[in-house]
Structures are given as C-alpha cells and as structure tokens.
C-alpha cells in the first residue's frame with residue numbers, strides 16, 4: 001500500500017470581522033496544507049491526483065480558519081472561540097497518536113491474552129515511549145509552529161470601522 005502526499009498553497013481574498021471591536025476588513029490569506037491518498041482509497045483518480053486535490057481543499061479550509069483566528073488589524077484582539085477551535089482541531093493529531101500508542105501498548109491485556117506483568121510493563125515503556133515521542137514531535141510541527149506563524153500570510157487590504 002503506497003502512501004501519497006501532496007502539498008498545496010491556497011491564496012484568496014477573504015472578509016474578516018472582529019468579534020471584539022466589530023471592525024470588518026478584507027485580507028489576502030495564503031495558507032498551505034498537505035493531502036494524503038493511498039493506492040487503495042484512490043477511486044476518483046490516480047493517488048497523486050487525489051492527494052493533490054485533498055491538499056488544495058485542506059489549504060482552502062485552513063485559509064478560512066486561519067483568518068478567523070487572526071489578530072484583528074484594528075484592535076489586535078483574537079477571537080477566543082476561533083482560536084480554541086483552531087487548537088482543538090490541531091491537537092487531535094498529537095493526542096490521537098498518543099491514544100493509539102497507549103491502546104496498542106495495553107492491547108495484549110485488553111484482548112485478554114495471557115501476558116506476564118514484566119512483558120506488559122516493557123511493552124508499555126517501549127510503545128508508550130514511542131507514542132509520547134511521536135506525539136511531542138507532532139505537537140511541535142502540527143500545533144506549536146503553525147500557531148507561532150498563524151498571522152503570517154495575511155495581507156490586510158483595507159478595514160472599515162463601525163460607526
């Protein structure tokens with residue numbers, strides 16, 4: 001089973017509206033995303049095409065999400081609700097990695113197999129350790145670094161303050 005990964009960048013002029021000061025503004029937002037496809041689920045074209053299409057769709061969604069969570073051009077406030085949604089979606093990846101590894105580590109016990117305590121403990125240390133490491137790397141690259149640069153790629157074009 002081959003895994004295909006494609007990258008895409010989406011750039012679009014979008015409308016922003018600040019929850020705090022009610023300023024509306026337009027901005028050109030540029031966002032990048034990656035898309036995946038396997039040779040098995042690629043029914044709608046070649047895996048490379050499907051991966052590309054998914055990357056483009058993800059970049060478009062990310063551009064909208066990013067602008068919603070951006071600092072307001074006028075007052076500098078961030079919409080806490082939009083920021084929280086951005087984090088929850090992003091956090092699902094590292095949290096998912098850790099959960100899968102913890103379940104995998106305890107799988108013999110969960111499945112009711114005969115396994116001695118030492119073997120189970122070793123399994124938890126190794127698989128759990130890998131899970132924590134991969135989870136930390138995923139957190140860094142999928143959450144922390146994108147968050148640090150969330151206001152990059154937003155070019156404000158004009159704002160209108162409420163009367």
Ligand SMILES: [Zn+2]
Nearest residue numbers: 018021072075
């Ligand atoms: Zn504002």
